[in-house]
Amino acid sequence: MEKRKVGILTFSDGRESVHQEVEPINLEFQRRLAQALRETGEVEPVEGREIVWTAELARNEAKRLADQGCEATIFNFAVWSFPHLAVIAAKFAPGPFLLFSNINPKYPGMVGMLASAGALDQVGVPHGRLFGDIRDGEVLRKVLAFVRAASAINRLRGETFGLFGGRPMGMYTAVANTDQWMKLFGIDVEHIDQSEIIRRAELAPADEVEHAFSWLTEKVGKIRYDGKQLTPEKLKLQIKSYIAVREMAHEFGLDFLGIKAQPELTDNFVTMDLTEAFLNDPYDWNGPKEPLVAATEADMDGALTMEILKHISGDPVLFADLRHYDAELGAFDLCNSGNHATYYAGRSRDPDVNLPKVEFYPQGFYFPAGGAAVRHIAAPGEVTLARLARRSGQYWLAIIPGEFLELPPEVAEKKAAATQVEWPHAFTKLKIGPDELLSEYDSNHIHGVYGDYVPELIWFAKLLGIPYRVFS
DSSP: OOOEEEEEEEBOOSSHHHHHHHHHHHHHHHHHHHHHHHTTSSEEEEEOSSOBOSHHHHHHHHHHHHHTTOSEEEEEESSOOOHHHHHHHHTTSOSOEEEEEEOOTTSOHHHHHHHHHHHHHHTTOOEEEEEEOTTSHHHHHHHHHHHHHHHHHHHHTTOEEEEESOOOTTOGGGOOOHHHHHHHHOOEEEEEOTHHHHHHHTTSOHHHHHHHHHHHHHHSSEEOOOSSSSOHHHHHHHHHHHHHHHHHHHHHTOSEEEEOOTTHHHHHTOOSHHHHHHHHSSEETTEEOOOOOEEETTOHHHHHHHHHHHHHHOSOOEEEEEEEEETTTTEEEEEOSSOOOTHHHHTOSOHHHHGGGOEEEEOOTTOTTOOEEEEOBOOOEEEEEEEEEEETTEEEEEEEEEEEOOOOHHHHHHHHHHHOTTSOEEEEEESSOHHHHHHHOOOSEEEEEESOOHHHHHHHHHHHTOOEEEOO
16 A cells, blocks of 8 residues: 655744754654654655744745645644644645644643644634654554544545446435535546446456456365356356456546446346455455455445545455344344455455455345355454445444454354355444444445554544544
């Protein structure tokens, strides 16, 4: 994943004699902040060339950060500084902005930060605030959470979502307002007819199709051909469909996408399970690649939630239904045809780790056109689940920490067979009960990544002015 480029401006006293006295202190605290961010391996800090103590420096240093392509700016406070300098800098520096007050009790850095924060609030500049010693791991974690959220907001701007088909099966929650997307997130929508998948699939290079077929035959744990719903010919048609969508994404400049599929493709062509799974994966038969978020049922808000999680975490993102609550396990079975990237079978970027745990099942009666269902049980681990939803036209963000459970294989198979044996499953323990979640959650779809990204999602919502709720 491309490093997150973050600007750092450190502010000082506007009196020249005082500024000169405290300049070494300011430089040292700026160096500490930049070094701590750089050592994460995730951030490329861009330091101000000079400590900001005049209006001219505030303008020039802020413009330089914008010219350098920074995705956020940290306003750094170690001593008292004149508040108007931060206000001026905010007019030119790339936001979002984090005001960071260092631990330096001999000098009133926190006073300068609070005075600047109040001034920014008065003129209507959104920002975050944190304080502490950046060498403290917990403080660094908080700053990094802001940086990830801020860079995700910037990376969404200018992206294009590819919408293959339209509203699926009457699902209001799968369709978003394109004007609202552009206004709030800066995202454009390109509409593409599903017939293009059918047409272009026949143009897929025969040599790549054969290579992919051989690679899947070798790598996948088991392919359950049944001579009807799943045959070598149908699997090759799914491979062709993947190639077709991949090439259209490149041709049309799509950053993420959704495919309606039901019922046109699933009744009359072939299912999109393999296409969606491997688009979301960090590899295919050609080697490592960047995951391309692909949402089934053309779920726009689902795809957007996935794209946010991808930008925040850098990892492949899961898409599923809240299929069933298993009272015996005290856990939800997250299960949906299609979008579980095979990455989730082994939580690895190495297909040789994941694919032996994957099986291709024949599709069931829901999808008469047939094809392979990409099936596995999600590897255990801490996860952060989320969903952007709308109430009366206004977005809100559901944030749900949880854990994918590791069940004995025979138990996992029994539980999977009780719902949908041929589809992928993630048995998920949440920190709240099912009644509370189901009474408030606004979608049948849910999305997630491994790890704890609750602070990042909270920052994301705050910076965009979106209400949120942590179900914990």
